[in-house]
Every structure is written in C-alpha cells, then in structure tokens.
C-alpha cells in the first residue's frame with residue numbers, strides 16, 4: 001500500500017493561489033486516497049458541472065466606486081463572521097494527515113474562518129473543539145437510533161459548537177467508481193472517532209425478492225418526522241445541507257430550519273444533478289431575501305466565492321481545497337489556503353467595484369443577452 005508523502009512545515013513556493021493546493025496535493029496523497037477524495041459519483045457528470053458552472057459565469061464590473069471602507073463581514077445566525085468562507089464538513093481527514101481535523105480547526109481559527117466538523121471526522125468532536133475558533137459548527141448525520149443522534153447533538157452543544165448542519169443528501173454512502181478502481185479501502189486506523197461508542201446496528205435481513213437499497217439502507221433513512229423531532233431537541237440553529245430543489249427549500253424554511261446549504265455534496269451523492277451554482281438562483285427566489293443561504297460544490301477561488309454571492313448565497317463552504325491544503329502543509333497549509341481565498345475575494349470585489357458583500361448582487365453578473 002502506498003503511503004502519503006509527509007506534509008511540509010513551510011508553504012511550497014509554487015503555491016500562488018488557493019487552487020494550486022489541488023495540483024500540489026496530488027504529490028502528497030497516496031494515489032488511492034487521492035482518488036477517494038477527488039472523485040465524484042457515477043460518471044462524474046455533476047462533478048464536472050460544478051466547475052463548468054463557475055467558469056461559464058461572467059462578472060460585470062463597475063468603475064470609480066468608493067471602496068476605502070470596504071470589508072467582507074457577514075452576519076449569520078446572530079453572529080458576525082469576518083468573511084464568508086467556511087470549511088465544509090469532510091469525513092476522515094486523518095486520511096490526509098495524522099492530526100486530521102485538529103489541524104483543520106487550527107487553520108480555520110488562525111484565519112477567523114467558520115469551520116464545520118463532520119460526524120465522520122477522524123478525531124472526536126471533543127478533541128477538536130479546543131483547537132477551533134468560536135465559529136465552530138457540527139455536521140450531523142442521523143444515526144440509526146434516535147438516542148445516538150440525540151447524544152451527538154448534546155455532545156456538540158456541550159463542546160460549544162454553535163450551529164448544527166444536518167446533511168440530508170446522502171442516505172447511501174458509497175466510494176466513487178474512481179476510488180474503487182484505484183483500489184481504495186479505508187485504512188483500519190482511520191475511523192469515525194466520534195461514533196465509536198455507538199455500536200453499528202445489526203444489518204437488516206433481506207428476504208429473497210427484497211432490495212438491498214429499499215428494504216436495506218433506505219428502511220433506516222431519516223424522514224420529515226425525524227427532522228421535526230430534531231428541531232424540537234436542540235436550542236442550536238439547525239441548517240440543512242444538500243438542498244437543490246426550491247420546493248424542498250420552501251418546506252424546510254416553513255418547518256423552522258434556520259438556513260440552507262445549497263449543495264450536491266461536491267458531486268458525490270447523485271450523478272446528473274445540476275451544479276449547486278445553477279440551482280442557487282431559484283432557491284434564493286423561493287426562500288426570499290434575508291433567509292440564510294450558503295453554497296458549496298466547486299469553489300476553487302475567490303472569484304468563485306464572488307459569483308456564488310452574486311447569485312444569491314450569503315456565504316460559501318470549501319470542501320476538497322481544505323483537505324488538499326492539509327495534506328500539503330497541515331494547519332499552516334489550511335490557514336494559507338484560507339488567507340489566499342479571502343484575498344482573492346477581496347481583490348475580485350475591489351476590481352468589480354464592490355465595497356461590501358451587500359454590493360455583490362445579480363447585477364454584478366453579465367448576461368450575454370443583456371441589453372443596454
């Protein structure tokens with residue numbers, strides 16, 4: 001089995017922009033681990049669409065605006081974030097670095113970035129909390145038994161995580177074809193550390209003629225009643241991740257969900273769905289102005305952040321870039337990547353004539369058919 005190359009203790013000179021971490025990380029991650037992280041599901045049509053949607057979106061800058069008092073602050077769930085770039089929840093980051101999520105949390109804290117810890121993190125939520133800044137959120141996967149889900153929620157509250165992010169787009173979790181073809185198998189020492197006290201439920205017995213999908217996995221998948229139950233069990237704001245349809249967005253808003261993350265899981269849950277960026281405007285229209293909307297899937301630069309904000313997001317999350325930066329240079333790499341992204345966003349705002357995030361709206365996007 002090939003091993004990762006040890007991470008550096010300094011930033012490599014060839015990193016000039018946040019996306020460079022994607023290229024350099026290939027030299028640090030063992031090929032099968034890289035395939036697991038980089039891959040998307042199926043034929044990777046959605047994975048590619050996430051990028052092409054950003055690349056096809058054109059900015060429409062304005063001149064001679066007053067920018068001397070510019071900033072990137074955003075208010076979310078009653079708190080002020082210094083900038084709108086958060087780290088998305090990523091499972092098993094000990095695949096990339098022995099410190100795993102501890103280093104990711106330190107990188108986020110050093111750059112005033114929001115950080116979302118996965119239920120499937122390689123380090124426990126209690127181990128990570130002291131290394132994270134104030135803006136630490138916990139991503140929740142419903143467990144097979146409600147008492148385990150509730151225990152996770154109470155543990156997250158006790159460790160001062162501020163927001164619960166409930167991911168609903170991946171009842172079925174399968175390694176991508178790319179990972180399977182590369183021979184990826186989860187190493188024994190890489191575990192979902194926060195879950196070790198919750199024994200796996202006995203696998204369902206599938207009778208002849210029954211389906212492993214419907215009577216197996218989906219028999220235990222959460223429904224609307226589970227979400228309502230969760231909302232009644234916590235005082236934390238609950239945000240739902242994995243929304244692509246405006247009708248789901250409306251329904252979630254009506255049930256008391258505090259905010260939504262428009263996401264297709266970085267092209268890892270259902271191949272053939274639209275890019276998150278393409279789904280965003282209809283969801284913003286459905287929930288109206290003022291309702292917290294975040295977006296992830298495909299963000300690789302500050303210019304991408306700008307485009308997501310222009311099309312209706314209040315903030316964004318970055319997935320793969322964080323684990324690439326972690327693999328290359330640990331906490332330092334994560335902090336550096338976040339600093340680069342924020343600076344890229346600021347440069348983009350300045351060049352486009354936007355002093356604050358409130359100035360970044362649909363009018364900043366050029367439409368080919370637009371008339372003077």
Ligand code: FNR
Nearest residue numbers: 037088089090091118167265266297298318319320
């Ligand atoms: C993920 N993602 C994810 N999401 C989640 O809610 N819980 C999780 O445990 C994971 N785990 C995970 C592992 C890996 C290796 C990847 C690449 C992604 C999805 C993640 O939060 C986010 O939605 C995407 O990564 C965003 O797309 P980009 O930024 O990677 O293009």
